[in-house]
Amino acid sequence: MCGIVGIVGKSHVNQAIYDALTVLQHRGQDAAGIVTSDGNKFCLRKDNGLVSDVFRTRHMQRLVGNMGIGHVRYPTAGSSSSAEAQPFYVNSPYGIVLAHNGNLTNAEHLAQDIYREDLRHVNTTSDSEVLLNIFAHELQQQGRSLKPTPDMIFKAIEKVHKRARGGYAVVAMISGYGIVAFRDPNGIRPVVFGRRDTEQGPEYMVASESVALDALGYKRERDIAPGEAIVLTEEGELFTRLCAENTRYTPCIFEHVYFARADSIIDSIAVYKARLRMGEKLAEKILRERPDHDIDVVIPIPDTSRSSALELANRLGVKYREGFMKNRYIGRTFIMPGQQQRKKSVKQKLNALDLEFRGKNVLLVDDSIVRGTTCEQIIEMAREAGARKVYFASAAPAVRFPNVYGIDMPAKEEFIAHDRSTEEIADAIGADWLIYQDLDDLIAACIEGSKSKVREFDCSVFNGEYVTGDIDDAYFNRLYELRNDASKGKRAAMENVAIDLHNEAES
Secondary structure, rough: OOOOEEOOOOOHHHHHHHHHHHHHHHOOOOEEEEEEEEEEEEEEEEEEOOOOOOOHHHHHHHHOOOOEEEEEEEOOOOOOOOHOOOOOOOOOOOOOEEEEEEOOOOOHHHHHHHHHHHOOOOOOHHHHHHHHHHHHHHHHHHOOOOOOOOOHHHHHHHHHHHHOOOEEEEEEEEEOOEEEEEEEEOOOOOEEEEEEEEOOOEEEEEEOOOHHHHOOOOEEEEEOOOOEEEEEEOOOOEEEEEEOOOOOOOOHHHHHHHHHOOOOOOOOOOOOHHHHHHHHHHHHHHHHHOOOOOOOOEEEEOOHHHHHHHHHHHHOOOEOOOEEEEEEOOOOHOOOOOOHHHHHHHHEEEEEEEOOOOEEEEEEEOOOOOHHHHHHHHHHHHHHEEEOOEEEOOOOOOOOOOOOOOOOHHHHHHHOOOOOHHHHHHHHHHHHHHHHHOOHHHHHHHHHOOOOOOOOOEHHHHHEEEEEEEEHHHHHHHHHHHHHHHHHHHHHHHHHHHHHHHHHOOO
């Protein structure tokens, strides 16, 4: 999962892109990058780290120009090396930079095609660089001209959709021309655009979530549709076209469960409202299964589950309390690479308030359970704080299958729910009782009361049904080799050695 932004303005956009990336920081904490266009010259700064760490005053002063794109990276494919920070650049045709959120499920095959047939070189293991080279090649195939036309760009994107598989939301910038954004034919990954009117004319912005538009004073126009592309020229012109056949509106439901900010609107669905309804549905299930429950207090595990926990408590008619205080300077444990780092971070991140636990039957509410490491430690913390009984509720169903469209979940063998019943999972995490949301209720929670055209979602992490239809056991085997914690640790060690050698050479 990553965050993307693109702006075509009437004045320097470096500060605006920086501000947008800070709003989208929750979508990726591994690396950040900005490219601006000054005439026919690109100005680039990217590196590993948070937005506030990557960009200093000296960097911002060099990022001049009235249009640009930015990216915050959360590693899924490839490594966490700074060489794989986005955006990526190619100089032909025209000069193109590209940033991408998602994952190409046929990236290995495409990388071979690029080398053997397109005669292009890919320098990293990132599927974003693969996507950039495919787009550049297909645009070059449209013919030679000093500047591309919208028609040339749309035809190139049609070819990209025919070659690429997976989930992807893309923002690209063509030197001296404008910004291009497009979304995969299934609409798996989110992307929205907005407009802001100025005395000099309209300014346009593309972003992963609507909160970035809100923060900069842009009016949300709409989400980019599945298979749709938009072109925003330096002169302030807007062109749109559907560039794919057999499109299907199946966005990732995990955006609403966990990743998106609560104040975002994604595909015309208010994330906050969806999470409130998740709490309602979960309360209804608890009342069906345990009408005579003995829950004294409902406590959320910060931060994503707060909305669901609050409404759940209201429906049950029990107290809602904040039982954990959060250290704001520790990152989100779910997106930290490596199990050991996650284990270390939980107690650094959360501290239990004894007075809310002592002598009470507590229902802890989390957005989801993936590996189970975090909730096991939190349940232990609740018992140490004096809880009499500790129940646990997940606002999402059991996660049993890997995500292949841009969320770096582990191999399925590392899921706490792998080959376990709900009762066995409760025993494994140390809960007195465990309840999961039903999938039908989760879907209903997202679409009830909204004006969205969405009626189905990619729910593959819960039901194993992959909307692109190209996922098999061979793919899962390759995924396991890449995503299990042992492999990640080995890659990280190799990268650290390379960094140390580089530093020694520099000194």
